[in-house]
Structure formats: structure tokens, C-alpha cells
Amino acid sequence: MRSLLRKFLGFSIIIVSFLLGWQLWEYDVYQEVPLNVPAQGQRIDILPGTPFKVITRSLAEKGVINKPHLLEWRARLQGKAGKIQAGEYHIAPGTLPAEFLDMLVAGKVVQYSFTLVEGWSVQQVLMALKQNANLTQTLAGIDARQLMPALELEQAHAEGWFFPDTYHFVRGTTDKALLQRAYASMRRQLDEQWQQREKGLPYNNSYEALIMASIIEKETGVPEERQEIAGVFVRRLQKGMRLQTDPTVIYGMGEAYDGNIRRKDLRTDTSYNTYTRNGLPPTPIAMPGLAAIHAALHPAAGDSLYFVATGGGKHVFSATLEEHNAAVIKYQLNGNRRKFSSNPDKHNKAKP
Structure with missing residues (x-):
């Protein structure tokens, strides 16, 4: 009886070792296989508080991730499963599972851009903002005379107060927030230049x-x-x-x-x-x-x-x-x- 028990235990150890070895081998191979995304990449939106398991299973249903449990295993072992950041992400072709996980933990969300051009008027700015589908529109119906109060800024006239530059933002950013950034940038640039001005200029203020x-x-x-x-x-x-x-x-x-x-x-x-x-x-x-x-x-x-x-x-x-x-x-x-x-x-x- 004892002999049979020892044989059974030995056999069980062999089976467990084999399964564990196979899992480790499968895990190693899995880490070297890129996620299955189209040539143009894959966009995903992660809502705040979404468990990592829900994310991986959703991508598995779309065919992006094979064997999601392996990536979940890695996330748990490395203590990253609870550190996923919400936002919009772009999975590029060739992205490995570990790179995908690190991207979510680092919060490397999709960045959009909006350019304010030198010489534009406020009317041109407002028109360009309305045409940008990636910004959340909150200034609809606001004209140049109403703009500064809408932005909670003290200047009476909006013209000239937004610094021409390319501004990067994430999905969900409002047109109001972007203009507030552009105003702060102009305020900073103008103040710095004013401090370095030539003497004897015919200006009473900046x-x-x-x-x-x-x-x-x-x-x-x-x-x-x-x-x-x-x-x-x-x-x-x-x-x-x-x-x-x-x-x-x-x-x-x-x-x-x-x-x-x-x-x-x-x-x-x-x-x-x-x-x-x-x-x-x-x-x-x-x-x-x-x-x-x-x-x-x-x-x-x-x-x-x-x-x-x-x-x-x-x-x-x-x-x-x-x-x-x-x-x-x-x-x-x-x-x-x-x-x-x-x-x-x-x-x-x-x-x-």
C-alpha cells in the first residue's frame, strides 16, 4: 500500500512538474508573440476603476489577446494589476504583452494636437475649436465678446491673449481647458519678454x-x-x-x-x-x-x-x-x- 502511495505521489510530482514546466514554457513563448492588432493599430478606452481582468477578457473576445490568463498572471506577479490607468490607448502593431501592460501602468494614453496659428483672430480660433472632433465642446454659442467670462478670465477683450503654439491633449479635454492653457502660456511669455524689454519704449504696460x-x-x-x-x-x-x-x-x-x-x-x-x-x-x-x-x-x-x-x-x-x-x-x-x-x-x- 505504501509502495503504491509512493508511486502515486511520485507520478503526481512528475505530472505537476510537467504541467508547471509546460506553463512556464507557454508563458515564455507567449511573451514573445505580439498582440493581434490590425495594420493601423487598435484603439481601446479604459474607464476609471475597470479591473485588469475585464480589460484582458474584453480584448480576448475581440481577438487582440490570446490566453488572457497569462497576462493577468504576469500583472498579479508584478503587482501591476491594480495600477492600470484609465484613458484612451493605441496598441501599435508589434506590441508585446509586457509592453502593453507597461503602457497601461504608465498611462501612455493617446495624445491629440491642436495648433493655434500666429496671426489668427479670436473668431478663427473659435471656428477651429468647433471643427476639432477630439475636443469636448463647451463653448458652443459663445462669441468673442463672451469668451473671457466663459473662460473665467479677467481680461475684457479676448483678442491676442492666446499664445500661438501646438497644444497636445487627451480625449475628454474641453475647448475651455485648452484655451485656458493657451492664455496661461501667453501670459507667461509676455511677462518674461516684458521683464527683458529695451529701455525707453513708448508703452505704458505689457x-x-x-x-x-x-x-x-x-x-x-x-x-x-x-x-x-x-x-x-x-x-x-x-x-x-x-x-x-x-x-x-x-x-x-x-x-x-x-x-x-x-x-x-x-x-x-x-x-x-x-x-x-x-x-x-x-x-x-x-x-x-x-x-x-x-x-x-x-x-x-x-x-x-x-x-x-x-x-x-x-x-x-x-x-x-x-x-x-x-x-x-x-x-x-x-x-x-x-x-x-x-x-x-x-x-x-x-x-x-
């Missing part, structure tokens, strides 16, 4: 510098000209001359602007018409980038007071009205209509 930066942004897209254009505007302010910049006129025209500026538009007074009013307009006219902000606070030295577009996005600068009028005749005079190209002439007294 907001006036932001207004100037927005004009520079709309005047030129040529990097090497920004500081020279800033120098022209700063000298005009210091001499008490009107800025006479077309982008401000266009902003004041609103929806009436049809792509052309006429003589009557330059003479029609609005709070943004720098041909009819002294000093800076009351608010920015667009979102300036960092380079335009830097130029507004570090204008180039010189004696030029005028500039006119020459084509190709560049300008010629003049120190006297006579030189400027000659440049206008050479490069831009074309009757009573002036087509805006972000590069208008200044103080145009040449006859049509």
Missing part, C-alpha cells in the same frame, strides 16, 4: 506691447523684418505720428472687409483706424507669436519712418516722406483700390 506685437504679426511674415518694422512704429509713436497701418483698419471694418482697402476705408473713423486716430488701437488685432512680441520689445534702431511692400512679402523702408512716396509709386500704386496682403504701405500721400 498689454500695449501685446497690441503692438499683434500689428507687427499682421504686417509681415518675414522674420528678419519684424524688428525693423517695430522700429518704424516705435519711432512714429515717439514722434506723435499716427501709425497708419492697414491691418488695424481692416480689423475695425470687421465683416465689411472684402479683401480690398479703399480711400474711403482709410478715412472712415473706427476705434481701430490708425489713419484717423493717434496711438495704438484699443486692443490687439490678432494673436502674435513670440518673435513678434520680442520685436515689439526690441525694435531695431534707425531713422526709417515709413515702409511699403515690394512683393514677395518684403518691404522697402524710408526715412522721409519723399522717399516713401517714390517707393509707393514704384511698388504699390494701383488706383483707388489697395489689396491687403499683410504688407501694406504707410502714410501713402501719393496721388491715385
Whole structure:
């Protein structure tokens, strides 16, 4: 009897050892086989508090994971089963089971992006936000005048206050949260640049510098000209001359602007018409980038007071009205209509 018991125990040990060895071998092989996902990858959403076992069994039903118990075993042995983070994940082709587990523990969720472009107006920002399907929309029906209160920000006017950049976010992020980030970024960048500004500038505060930066942004897209254009505007302010910049006129025209500026538009007074009013307009006219902000606070030295577009996005600068009028005749005079190209002439007294 004892002999039979010993044989049975010995046989049982052999069977258990074999099964254990087979399981270990299967486990090792399993770890080297990528998850079964399509060529474009697999997106999964994990809700907060979802047990890891529910996740693996759900993926098993979809054919993504084979033998989910092996991955659950690994998660329990490594103490990771209770550390899974919620969110949207992308499983790329070739992802191994261990890599998938580590991705969930690290919270490497899908990141989307939204780009605010230099020179955009608030209206363009709101339109782009509405068209982004990955953002949770909370600002529907909000216009530019209502935007800052909706964002719980103190500024009365929204124009110019959102820093142009590419912002990354996860699914579920609201349009409100993204704009609050963009505002905080602009506030930080503006404050840093203001602290490093040149001496003797004709700005009472950093907001006036932001207004100037927005004009520079709309005047030129040529990097090497920004500081020279800033120098022209700063000298005009210091001499008490009107800025006479077309982008401000266009902003004041609103929806009436049809792509052309006429003589009557330059003479029609609005709070943004720098041909009819002294000093800076009351608010920015667009979102300036960092380079335009830097130029507004570090204008180039010189004696030029005028500039006119020459084509190709560049300008010629003049120190006297006579030189400027000659440049206008050479490069831009074309009757009573002036087509805006972000590069208008200044103080145009040449006859049509």
C-alpha cells in the first residue's frame, strides 16, 4: 500500500512538474508573440476603476489577446494589476504583452494636437475649436465678446491673449481647458519678454506691447523684418505720428472687409483706424507669436519712418516722406483700390 502511495505521489510530482514546466514554457513563448492588432493599430478606452481582468477578457473576445490568463498572471506577479490607468490607448502593431501592460501602468494614453496659428483672430480660433472632433465642446454659442467670462478670465477683450503654439491633449479635454492653457502660456511669455524689454519704449504696460506685437504679426511674415518694422512704429509713436497701418483698419471694418482697402476705408473713423486716430488701437488685432512680441520689445534702431511692400512679402523702408512716396509709386500704386496682403504701405500721400 505504501509502495503504491509512493508511486502515486511520485507520478503526481512528475505530472505537476510537467504541467508547471509546460506553463512556464507557454508563458515564455507567449511573451514573445505580439498582440493581434490590425495594420493601423487598435484603439481601446479604459474607464476609471475597470479591473485588469475585464480589460484582458474584453480584448480576448475581440481577438487582440490570446490566453488572457497569462497576462493577468504576469500583472498579479508584478503587482501591476491594480495600477492600470484609465484613458484612451493605441496598441501599435508589434506590441508585446509586457509592453502593453507597461503602457497601461504608465498611462501612455493617446495624445491629440491642436495648433493655434500666429496671426489668427479670436473668431478663427473659435471656428477651429468647433471643427476639432477630439475636443469636448463647451463653448458652443459663445462669441468673442463672451469668451473671457466663459473662460473665467479677467481680461475684457479676448483678442491676442492666446499664445500661438501646438497644444497636445487627451480625449475628454474641453475647448475651455485648452484655451485656458493657451492664455496661461501667453501670459507667461509676455511677462518674461516684458521683464527683458529695451529701455525707453513708448508703452505704458505689457498689454500695449501685446497690441503692438499683434500689428507687427499682421504686417509681415518675414522674420528678419519684424524688428525693423517695430522700429518704424516705435519711432512714429515717439514722434506723435499716427501709425497708419492697414491691418488695424481692416480689423475695425470687421465683416465689411472684402479683401480690398479703399480711400474711403482709410478715412472712415473706427476705434481701430490708425489713419484717423493717434496711438495704438484699443486692443490687439490678432494673436502674435513670440518673435513678434520680442520685436515689439526690441525694435531695431534707425531713422526709417515709413515702409511699403515690394512683393514677395518684403518691404522697402524710408526715412522721409519723399522717399516713401517714390517707393509707393514704384511698388504699390494701383488706383483707388489697395489689396491687403499683410504688407501694406504707410502714410501713402501719393496721388491715385
